[in-house]
Amino acid sequence: MNLLVFYILAILAAGSAIMVVTMKNIFHSALFLVLTFFSVAGIYVLLNAEFLAAVQVLIYVGAITILMIFAIMLTHQLFSRSLRQVNEQVIPASLITFIFFVLSVVALAKTAWPVSGGQLPEDRIFEIGKLLMSEYVIPFEVVSVVLLVALVGAIIIGRREKSGDTK
């Protein structure tokens, strides 16, 4: 049963990801991106990572793609324009991607992955929170600095300059 659900979700995720990079209308691409993120969130639920699934839906679906859709709708003439998503290098690119795909399938299938036999903790969110505040507190704090840098960068690049300035 679990396996069947997994395959449905996986095909949905991969299929809509392919649609994202092939659709002619950028708005449709963004909508398919939502579907991809939802399917991935479903896979997280199957893996007993409910917290990650919730975060995935909240941040990727709720924030990032909605923001993207807003940006598309507010940008002049982008909404109805038909885009070409490929250029003359599409054949070598797909060839390399295909080779990469085959190699990764072989590599992943031939490897004996160590299975963690441990029992899942009762209160998983509590455990995640504890880890973030103890062992992983430095990456946790550094991420906030990354966010600050991204904000500063967005302001610098997006700020409208006074006209007549040569700098």
Added chain:
Amino acid sequence: MDYSLLIPEVVLFVWALVLLLYNASAKTENPRAIGLFALIGLVAAFVILWFVPDGSLFGKTFISDTYARGFKMIFLLAAIVTVIGSVDFASKHMKHTGEFYSLIMLCVTGMMFLASAGELISLYVALELSTISLYILAAFLKKDLKSTEAGLKYLILGAASSGILLYGLSLLYGLTGSTVLDEIGYRLFLNEGTTIAAVFAIVMFVAGFGFKLAAAPFHMWAPDVYEGAPTPVTAFLSVASKAAGLVAFVRLFFNSLLAIKPEWVVIVEIVAILAMVVGNVVALLQKNIKRMLAYSSIAQVGYVLVALSAGIDLSVTSMMIFLLAYLFANIGAFIVVIAFSNATGSDNIEDYSGLWKRKPSLAIVMTIYMLSLVGIPLTGGFIAKYFLFGAAVKEGLYTLVVIAILTSVISLFYYMNVVRIMMFRPAPSADKIALPWMIKLGLAISVIMVLLIGIWPGPFYAWGQLASTIFHF
């Protein structure tokens, strides 16, 4: 736990925040004062770094050892020399200088966390902090189309390479069940025989770090970004970004992946050969000095990879000496580029003709930097190459060393071409070039350090050797 290990990073971070807040509240912008303020912060962090003891925090998430501190010195020195050389550029060409300097400081903070990262998540997050700052810095001249193009290219390709690196890291976690580098090394050592997935992960790491190092065949972004980015950013990028790639690369490969060394040595050797050949040959064709230095930096990283594929303690020692010599020679050369383009507005190598007549001191220091980049005796570059190739010879990698020496001979042509044009071509105009004192200071520090490493390498060798003691070969 000894939280004092974090003081240099915290000082730098707080300093950058103060700079940001001050700049946001100040009514008039004084670029020179801001630059000086940033410089004081960087020097303060550098001084504090000398007093930081060995130790680790949060179960090896944050490691302070001789290796990490050695690299932190390199990052801070690169930032210090860059800021000294860029004060004039910034006050002439830039708006928002406060943001410019604080982004450089935040970038260095990320690199310092990277040097201390003893665990995969910290490693990745710190790497992202430093590269995201660099994307913004590359696009800092908003009115300049080339700078915008550089920023966009760097962002897109950088994001793709980060994705590849992250995939490799996730494979490594899947194979070992741990994110701590020491633990990963131990478990890989226990696994009898290498799995094909581990080799796959290694290929991802080489691709991901190869991008940060700008080693061929992952160098496509480098010439365009180096040319388009503001010259001080290019100077910083060409040294600090490479050092940041190397610090993580070496800690990962020499610490965690040492058990499967035979697998990665071959891949690193191939990348080394490609980088040396592509960098040196394509550099011959360049007309723009920033592009020429971009290809030269690709070749230089190839020499480091020659030593690293030996995989011994001398590899690490020689890499540290190389980075120090390369830092001063390369940033010095870029400060000359800044001074020249400030005066004439040109980056073309042809326009350097007759520089000897227009400003003898500028032509002389540029010659010294070029000699050091070639690796002529009495300069730091010679000592660096001597140890780099020595490490490879010690492990019997003769083919690699022969290729390295042959391509070094090729590099003689394009480095000396600059010297020839400066010294022997007639000057297009008799205008003298004036040098502001900050640029003079930056040039002087670089020249003194390049010659010091070349003439008296003892202390620098000892320093490099200290950094390599943490690896157990």
